[in-house]
Amino acid sequence: MANNTLSKDEQKLLHQMYWRSFMLYSSVTPAKQGASGFEYSMLPFINYFYKDPEDKKEAMVRQMSYFNTNLAMSPFIMGITASMEKENATKKNFNADSINAIKTSLMGPLAGIGDSVFWDVLKAIAAGVAISLAKSGNFLAPIIFLLIFNIPVQAVRWYGGKLGYTLGSTYISKLYENGLINILTKAASIVGLIMVGAMTNQMVLFKVKWNMVMAGKTVLKTQVMLDQIFKGLVPLLITLLCFYLLKKKNVSINYLIFGIIILGIVVSLLGIA
Amino acid sequence: MLYQAIIVALIVWLTVGGQELLGFTQLGRPIVIGPLVGLALGDLKTGLLLGAALETIFMGVVNIGGASSAEPGLASALAVAFAINLHGGLGVALPIAIPIGIIGLQIKTLIYVLFVGPFASRFDTLAKQGNQKQIVALHYGLWASQWFIYSLIPFFAILFGSTATQEILNMIPKTIVNGLTVAGNLLPAVGMAMLMKILWQNNISVYYFLGFLIVAYFQVPLIAVAVMAIVIGVVSGQRDFEMHQLNKKVTEQKSLAAANVQNAQVAGAGNDIEDDDFFD
Structure with a gap:
């Protein structure tokens, strides 16, 4: 050395x-x-x-x-x-x-x-x-x-x-x-x-659990549909939104962190994820 | 029982927590914890054998937020403690320890997201103030407190027995735990956004989407993405280097030409042709 x-x-x-x-x-x-x-x-x-x-x-x-x-x-x-x-x-x-x-x-x-x-x-x-x-x-x-x-x-x-x-x-x-x-x-x-x-793509993860059900039959698998549009669309959009808020709006990361924690609990309560 | 509860909690604190403090030293693996708990409870042999068996089970487990698996350290510590107390083998200990290990991982996520998570911005504020003492204190304080909370699980598990502990832990609403896991999986978005703030320039921003696309659609391992990224970086760097050399030549010639024009002006007195524009 x-x-x-x-x-x-x-x-x-x-x-x-x-x-x-x-x-x-x-x-x-x-x-x-x-x-x-x-x-x-x-x-x-x-x-x-x-x-x-x-x-x-x-x-x-x-x-x-x-x-x-x-x-x-x-x-x-x-x-x-x-x-x-x-x-x-x-x-x-x-x-x-x-x-x-x-x-x-x-x-x-x-x-x-x-x-x-x-x-x-x-x-x-x-x-x-x-x-x-x-x-x-x-x-x-x-x-x-x-x-x-x-x-x-x-x-x-x-x-x-x-x-x-x-x-x-x-x-x-x-x-x-x-x-x-x-x-x-x-x-x-x-x-x-x-x-x-x-x-x-590897670290920001989000899977939709909610599916559209009609008369006991699953008519629409939401996550499959989202994947067909673009794989990893939701994590990408959430990341870009964070970036936008951070750079353009100067939002403190405090709000972002709490926002995401609340978002996680809300989507869980609604049965979306 | 109190002695056992304290000693096992202490071992969990120092090994599972300790491997976070002394990063990457593997202190929290079953093969280490098993014999250690065995030694503390006076049955090294059982600890050693169970540690080896559990290590084989948990070898492939690297916890990244997923709520489906158990935390190996906590599960091993409890499995060995119960096995020694009940004079049973792996078959007796594992069915008791694994469920608590699974809940342990959920509690870990809960502490990670809800307790430690919000301190990220506190660190930023302290850095802005240049307050080094507090940064160091918070850095160690967060470690000590979060793993202390975590080691309460084995403490109560042994003090009150496994069934009672499991019942209490199960009282935490499922949707809340699930919601925090969802949030834990989404929170890296904030970190990514901060990195993008550092690196983002409009003329190269498309590369971000390239990286995302490669992993999303081709499931390429990170190392392959890295090599490809470096190739693109080198190619772009080479082109920029050529441009840099070219620019240097042009400016040299320009100053040379400017000197010539000046000479001509002195000689030809106001007879200037618009030579300069050619180079602009």
Whole structure:
């Protein structure tokens, strides 16, 4: 690892980030997932890079955005994000929007890789070994299970954070100097938007249970009909409505969250879903 | 009984809750909880064997809001505790533990949506104020309180016995629990909307619909979507890069031409042809 290019302070910050990133999903919320955990992991960097309290607040608001990825992969993204915050702190006309664009474009792909490698493969291996040990009465089974799973995961987390930060520090400032950062931001935003579209379909779920019944016979299956018009139409419309209210009407997410909770209970009471 | 109730509740708090605190460490899996409860109640062997059996059952279960399955951690802790108390095997313990595990998952959704959910905007407000201390306090506080509430289920389940607990939990109206599950499935829309607010530019907004379409109609796994998105991103980036280089050349030539025109003006005194327009 290119440790020698990092200053002592930076190494210390990265270690702090590693420990804090364990808590990424401690207070996970339905609307913003690991936003507060990401913020918590970023705070040491924000405090170190920014001296002006207003800049600090701006960075804190920026890092409190929606975040959801595979936990093993998260320090890598945090490393890159931290290196961009550093650029933003030192260069006055840095485009701060590019930070969230790149952060967002990374979390989708890395969630895909991380989930299949760690959830599907590694966990199955660890559980398989541990189950056979436990069945033969070996008391070390749970410990072996935790070790097989956690040693690779922690290695990826530890080195991933450093790798992300070093990559970010080397390339982001080069791109910035060439004036190519806007091109990267646009490309990252495209990747991000495609992933957000894909995630909208996967994560925002709604199924209509209500069917039109005439004389004891189901004459119209509502969900089937909706699917024929466009699959996932209702979640898409609800997401777009939230986006419209958020962007154009400046509605606070408080109202959106309570609105959706009430909506859920109402459609359940009416027997629609 | 009180001792058992407290110790099992504590184990659930520290393992099921603990794996949220120490993310992704698998502390809340049956293979870990089984032996731990067994050890605490003085029958490690039963705990170990039941833990292994339950791990096999729950191996494929990754809970994402669906109310159809049981929460593995709670179900295992109770299954092992009941098995040791009743001196029975998996056959005795499972029929008691699974229903409570299913209700446990519903309660988890309830806490997640109704108790933790509204704090998302509180975090935003605190970030705007730059109040780091409160963010950290809330971050840990929400963890501790939500899992404390959750660990009350095994506490009462063991204290009052399984049937009584199940009856009380069943008193929560079905439509409300169902409604909260519906809301929990819809709430990511708010997060998506916030991401869109960051990324949305009118000239690239069509890509959002592309991503939605690919998953909706082709059921492509997220990783394949990601690779495709990166290909599109790279292609678009390359084109932008070429445009950038081209622009640079044009501006260089323009300034060169401008210099030439200036020279010509000095020489030809007001005889200017409208050269400049050509480049605009």
